[in-house]
Amino acid sequence: QVQLVQSGAEVKRPGASVKLSCEASGYSFNNKNAIHWLRQAPGQPFEWLGWINTGNGNTRLSQKFQGRLNITRDTPATTAYMDLSSLTSADTAVYFCVKGGRPLFDSWGQGALVTVSS
Amino acid sequence: DIQMTQSPSSLSASVGDRVTVTCQASQDISKFLNWFQQRPGKVPKLLIYDATSLQTGVSSRFSGSRVGTDFILTITSLQPEDIATYYCQQYDNLPYTFGQGTKLQI
Numbered sequence: 001q002v003q004l005v006q007s008g009a010e011v012k013r014p015g016a017s018v019k020l021s022c023e024a025s026g027y028s029f030n031n032k033n034a035i036h037w038l039r040q041a042p043g044q045p046f047e048w049l050g051w052i053n054t055g056n057g058n059t060r061l062s063q064k065f066q067g068r069l070n071i072t073r074d075t076p077a078t079t080a081y082m083d084l085s086s087l088t089s090a091d092t093a094v095y096f097c098v099k100g101g102r103p104l105f106d107s108w109g110q111g112a113l114v115t116v117s118s
Numbered sequence: 119d120i121q122m123t124q125s126p127s128s129l130s131a132s133v134g135d136r137v138t139v140t141c142q143a144s145q146d147i148s149k150f151l152n153w154f155q156q157r158p159g160k161v162p163k164l165l166i167y168d169a170t171s172l173q174t175g176v177s178s179r180f181s182g183s184r185v186g187t188d189f190i191l192t193i194t195s196l197q198p199e200d201i202a203t204y205y206c207q208q209y210d211n212l213p214y215t216f217g218q219g220t221k222l223q224i
Contacts, residue, residue, distance in 0.1 A: 036214075046162075046205065046216040062213045096161070103167035104209050105152060110161060 002026040004035075004097050004109035011115045017085040020112050022097030024078045030055045034100030035080040037071060040111075041093035051100055052080055087116045120144050120208050124217030131224060135196045139220045141206035143187040150210035153182055153191045156219075157202045165204075166191065198224055 007021040022035060036051040050061035052071045059071045070083040080097060092115050099107040121144035131137045141151070153166040164173045166182035169189055179197070183190045193200055201224050206217040 045218050046207070048212075048214040048216075060212060064213070103152070103164060103171070103173060105154075105162075105207070106164045106167075106173065108161045 002099060002107040004099060004107055006095075006097055006109040006112045009113040009115070011117065012087050014088055014116055014118055016087050016116075017083060018087060018091075018114050019081055019083045020095055020097075020114070022080045022082075022109050024054075024080070024099070027099070029073075029078040030075045032101075035071075035073070036098045036100055036105070037080075037082045037095065038098055039093040039095045041090070044093075047093075049082065049084075049095075054080060084114075087114075089116050092116045119213055120147060120211055120215050122206055122208055122215050122217040124206055124220055126220060127218060128221040128223065131196050131222065133196055133198060133224060136192065136194045137196060137222065138193075139191040139204050139206075139222075141189045141191075141217050143189070143208055146187060147208045147210035149184060150208055151182075151184070151189050152207045152209065153180075153189075154205045154207065155200075155202045156205065157199075162205065193222075196224060200224065 003025045005023045010018050034051050037049040052059045054073050068085045073080045094111040096111050097109040098105045123142045149169040151169045154162040156162040165180050169184040170182045179194045181192045203219045203221045205219050
């Protein structure tokens, strides 16, 4: 079955960067598939950050995060990565990787809490 | 960005009740809407996709409907395990956007 296993919780200082990983299994990672990154901040609705076509590496990022968000993948390792820089307290949230395709968002990683605090 | 207005924000019901949650899109999104259930401390679970299609393995007590830009999630014969927060999400246009959620209590 499809599994997405994320790296663990992180605590970062303001201004730092965080890189999260998402290891996929149970489906064809590099064949017309995608991984999306979402986040859920306390008391806020889910927010879509961006996605990567895990076949060709193309990405689409939310304009809100342009310039400080990078999404990559390692095809042999069937792993996607999200790198967010210039962190502020507003970036404190649980970050999820979610499988693209049809139907969209049918499989989720377990989430990774990122806490930004001085 | 497309705004998804979800109502009510919270809902109290009894076992066996029929409940509805509504989501209104700020513009036409065709059928491209998901409904999720998130139990406390858990990862969201896809219930309905393409506005009306039941995800594999999901109870038939859940159903989705659409009238224009208004979308409705209906839960019949409410069960204790339905305690959760329910979210709608559009995937017609980037950035994909979510409703604020409806917290269901029994």
